[in-house]
Amino acid sequence: MKKRTWMVVSMFTVAAIAGGSLGILYGAENAKASKMKAEVKQEDKMKIHRSKETNEKIEKAWKSAKETFAFDDSDWTQYDYADRSHFTETLSEQEKNSFYEAMLSAISEHQKVGDMMPILLVNKDKTKAVIMFKRDEGKGKSVKIELTLEEGSKSSISAKSDKESKEWKVDSVEEK
Amino acid sequence: MNFFKKSMIAAGLLSTFASSAAIAYAAPISFDYGTDTTIDWSDSQKKWESRAFTFGSYGTKYSRTYTEIFADGVKKDWKNSGKVKGSSSSAFAYASSGYNEYEAISAHRIWWADDIEYSITTDSRDAFTSD
Numbered sequence: 001m002k003k004r005t006w007m008v009v010s011m012f013t014v015a016a017i018a019g020g021s022l023g024i025l026y027g028a029e030n031a032k033a034s035k036m037k038a039e040v041k042q043e044d045k046m047k048i049h050r051s052k053e054t055n056e057k058i059e060k061a062w063k064s065a066k067e068t069f070a071f072d073d074s075d076w077t078q079y080d081y082a083d084r085s086h087f088t089e090t091l092s093e094q095e096k097n098s099f100y101e102a103m104l105s106a107i108s109e110h111q112k113v114g115d116m117m118p119i120l121l122v123n124k125d126k127t128k129a130v131i132m133f134k135r136d137e138g139k140g141k142s143v144k145i146e147l148t149l150e151e152g153s154k155s156s157i158s159a160k161s162d163k164e165s166k167e168w169k170v171d172s173v174e175e176k
Numbered sequence: 177m178n179f180f181k182k183s184m185i186a187a188g189l190l191s192t193f194a195s196s197a198a199i200a201y202a203a204p205i206s207f208d209y210g211t212d213t214t215i216d217w218s219d220s221q222k223k224w225e226s227r228a229f230t231f232g233s234y235g236t237k238y239s240r241t242y243t244e245i246f247a248d249g250v251k252k253d254w255k256n257s258g259k260v261k262g263s264s265s266s267a268f269a270y271a272s273s274g275y276n277e278y279e280a281i282s283a284h285r286i287w288w289a290d291d292i293e294y295s296i297t298t299d300s301r302d303a304f305t306s307d
Binding site: 046 | 203215244246248250285292303
């Protein structure tokens with residue numbers, strides 16, 4: 001009888017420990033899952049995935065950078081840097097390649113930890129692009145990178161079609 | 177030569193011409209499944225990690241992945257794999273925990289020959305928000 005009781009108690013103890021462990025594991029998984037993953041679609045504007053506070057902070061930095069350089073954006077199309085593909089998808093493959101090449105070479109050379117999300121401005125005929133951002137979480141200097149679409153050298157592909165290729169180049173970088 | 181034979185030859189020539197034209201004007205490679213960016217927790221770094229991968233289809237000679245990670249709208253890190261030989265590359269950038277929102281943006285490029293004109297580029301993004 002005593003042996004039977006001992007067996008039953010042991011089984012309950014094992015079940016309790018197993019249940020507790022499972023609960024702890026489940027709790028840990030839940031804690032990890034407390035970050036909500038947003039499904040970012042290609043056509044989405046990234047601002048819909050941000051909080052009001054973050055959008056305001058980013059827009060304030062853009063406004064400040066434009067004011068620093070007395071930049072009149074009335075004839076320019078404005079893109080969030082995170083939405084840059086909404087602009088690049090309108091370019092030919094060759095222009096798109098050179099745009100990324102110029103933009104990333106300038107960004108990688110001049111970026112620092114603490115820079116705010118940049119803004120990308122493109123003129124009407126898509127021959128000029130300006131990237132602006134603020135340093136030090138929006139409290140520091142402003143940076144302006146100008147890119148221009150220029151006549152490039154004749155490439156082997158374009159030579160076949162007898163067309164002059166066009167390439168995006170870094171025109172200037174200014175910080176103030 | 178009867179009409180049927182003539183038609184067959186014409187169709188063959190047209191098909192050859194169309195294929196050649198398509199090859200001349202379209203990239204012979206494409207981005208494969210898995211070319212993407214995700215933000216996940218890195219157990220080894222104890223930070224949020226932007227994981228960016230680039231995979232090119234058969235014929236890809238070089239690949240490059242460039243990723244940037246932002247927390248609450250502020251840049252925290254970036255990584256550039258550089259132009260690497262082969263059809264795949266990856267880049268990982270990190271941001272400390274404790275922020276409300278994380279976003280990662282990556283540029284992916286693959287080449288089928290040495291020069292930039294023989295390459296194609298695409299973008300990918302991910303976002304992660306606290307409850």
